[in-house]
Amino acid sequence: MGKGKVNSLGLSREEYKGRPSTLCPGCGHDSISNQIISTAFDMGIDQHKILKMSGIGCSSKTPAYFLGRSHGFNALHGRMPSVVTGALMGNPSMKCVAVSGDGDTGSIGFGQFKHAIRRNTPFVYIIENNGVYGLTKGQFSATSDEGQELKYYGRNDLPAIDLALEAIIAGATFVARSFSGDSKQVQSLLQAALHHQGIAVIDIISPCVTFNNDPKSNKSYDYGKEHQISLHEIQVVAPYFVDGKEEITVESDAYEQGEIINVDMHDGTTIRLKKLDREHDPRNRSQAINVLEKSQREHLFITGLIYYEEPRPTLAQLEDVYEGALGTLPENRVRPTEQALADVMAKFK
Amino acid sequence: TYRTLPGTDHAMAAYFARGTGHNDMAAYSERSDDWLKNMHRLHKKYQTVREMLPKPISDIDPSKKVGIISFGTNDPAIEEARDMLEKQGISTNYMRVRALPLAKEVTDFINTHDRIYIPENNFDGQLFQIICLDHPQDLTHIKSLPLGDGLPMTAQWLFNKIMSVEKK
Numbered sequence: 001m002g003k004g005k006v007n008s009l010g011l012s013r014e015e016y017k018g019r020p021s022t023l024c025p026g027c028g029h030d031s032i033s034n035q036i037i038s039t040a041f042d043m044g045i046d047q048h049k050i051l052k053m054s055g056i057g058c059s060s061k062t063p064a065y066f067l068g069r070s071h072g073f074n075a076l077h078g079r080m081p082s083v084v085t086g087a088l089m090g091n092p093s094m095k096c097v098a099v100s101g102d103g104d105t106g107s108i109g110f111g112q113f114k115h116a117i118r119r120n121t122p123f124v125y126i127i128e129n130n131g132v133y134g135l136t137k138g139q140f141s142a143t144s145d146e147g148q149e150l151k152y153y154g155r156n157d158l159p160a161i162d163l164a165l166e167a168i169i170a171g172a173t174f175v176a177r178s179f180s181g182d183s184k185q186v187q188s189l190l191q192a193a194l195h196h197q198g199i200a201v202i203d204i205i206s207p208c209v210t211f212n213n214d215p216k217s218n219k220s221y222d223y224g225k226e227h228q229i230s231l232h233e234i235q236v237v238a239p240y241f242v243d244g245k246e247e248i249t250v251e252s253d254a255y256e257q258g259e260i261i262n263v264d265m266h267d268g269t270t271i272r273l274k275k276l277d278r279e280h281d282p283r284n285r286s287q288a289i290n291v292l293e294k295s296q297r298e299h300l301f302i303t304g305l306i307y308y309e310e311p312r313p314t315l316a317q318l319e320d321v322y323e324g325a326l327g328t329l330p331e332n333r334v335r336p337t338e339q340a341l342a343d344v345m346a347k348f349k
Numbered sequence: 350t351y352r353t354l355p356g357t358d359h360a361m362a363a364y365f366a367r368g369t370g371h372n373d374m375a376a377y378s379e380r381s382d383d384w385l386k387n388m389h390r391l392h393k394k395y396q397t398v399r400e401m402l403p404k405p406i407s408d409i410d411p412s413k414k415v416g417i418i419s420f421g422t423n424d425p426a427i428e429e430a431r432d433m434l435e436k437q438g439i440s441t442n443y444m445r446v447r448a449l450p451l452a453k454e455v456t457d458f459i460n461t462h463d464r465i466y467i468p469e470n471n472f473d474g475q476l477f478q479i480i481c482l483d484h485p486q487d488l489t490h491i492k493s494l495p496l497g498d499g500l501p502m503t504a505q506w507l508f509n510k511i512m513s514v515e516k517k
Binding site: 018019046047048049052053062064068069070071072073075087090093094325327328 | 353354355356357358359360361362364365366367368371377
């Protein structure tokens with residue numbers, strides 16, 4: 001939709017923005033914020049039904065800059081997943097977009113990252129990955145490339161953690177990787193992730209223009225533009241888009257060049273993937289792991305929907321939690337009567 | 350200002366909670382004067398809350414001039430030690446602190462005894478240190494009795510410690 005137009009809610013794109021960004025001009029995170037704004041606007045999302053959560057870091061400042069009509073919570077370093085889990089158990093009807101960074105997720109928050117996936121709390125988990133601790137002026141992070149050198153910190157001798165691979169291993173049912181400079185791909189992935197009925201992890205390489213944008217770095221703009229290999233063209237067909245459904249071609253397990261794979265989601269949405277230059281079926285877990293390991297070994301920058309499977313029950317479903325906001329329940333629904341307590345105590349006599 | 354719940358359908362309902370500075374209307378602020386105002390507010394809150402938290406539980410006889418201040422599960426050992434000391438002619442008052450920051454009653458207790466012992470199962474004697482921080486006046490009449498051997502405090506230990514000072 002173009003400038004000046006309104007979406008299905010009668011809102012302009014301007015009304016999906018937040019405060020002006022105070023990040024460095026050219027920061028990859030601002031591109032991602034713009035893509036979140038565009039996606040939410042295009043999808044006609046009610047902002048009050050979205051929670052925006054974050055940890056600590058430059059990435060985690062960004063929820064202030066998008067979806068100004070959504071409630072948000074900027075938590076502690078590495079603790080966004082537990083806060084999201086609590087928030088969504090308190091009100092499972094909310095959608096949630098959570099932003100974290102490679103330090104916030106790959107180091108201090110690694111345990112929380114893994115367990116949020118294990119619990120399948122249903123939210124969009126965006127890792128804005130720039131390979132450094134930007135907010136504290138450019139230290140190496142867990143995703144910094146082995147052998148990389150930075151002016152004030154010398155050489156990184158430790159291997160990088162691949163957060164997309166870790167997400168698959170932990171059991172995530174939607175895992176993608178992208179590049180902040182590829183707005184079309186990011187928006188498609190965000191759209192698909194918002195339809196997913198489980199945790200959706202998107203590892204977005206998002207260059208830090210101040211501390212890690214040397215062309216030799218695999219997290220720089222130049223590197224991303226030159227080396228990005230998109231696995232497929234992605235189109236998200238909403239369940240009510242009947243015309244799109246009629247165009248769906250026959251899918252096949254044998255992946256021939258030019259073929260389309262249609263991934264049917266839980267809510268009737270279809271992710272249509274048109275293969276580009278290499279074979280990849282995101283529904284195949286072994287293939288997903290292999291493509292990421294190959295990309296690590298051969299220093300390839302593979303992007304797209306890496307892995308998808310039918311979502312497991314969410315934590316709220318497993319725990320049979322009330323599907324609305326707990327805070328709106330009347331007292332007689334949350335406070336047992338004196339007789340109820342007496343009946344319980346009687347069982348212990 | 351009023352707090353709204355997530356999910357409230359109104360253009361003005363949203364709030365972004367974060368640990369940065371904020372002004373009187375809870376809006377984000379990077380101003381140093383707003384920061385200082387917040388620090389003063391928190392200081393005032395800290396001082397006010399002394400009177401709102403659980404008060405110390407005390408056993409005080411104004412005629413007794415030796416006092417014991419402690420906290421938590423040291424309580425049974427202290428009570429037993431007090432009985433043992435009483436039999437040796439050393440009568441004590443006892444105050445069990447239950448909250449921080451310390452209540453005004455702790456200051457009153459300190460000012461109305463000639464000698465005070467602070468036994469605690471804390472190698473560094475941190476309750477004693479907190480009491481010292483809170484009371485800039487002369488505290489030479491207060492003695493720290495820190496225990497840190499990994500075991501619960503015993504009445505015998507406390508009795509021996511106090512007797513070694515009182516019977517000098």
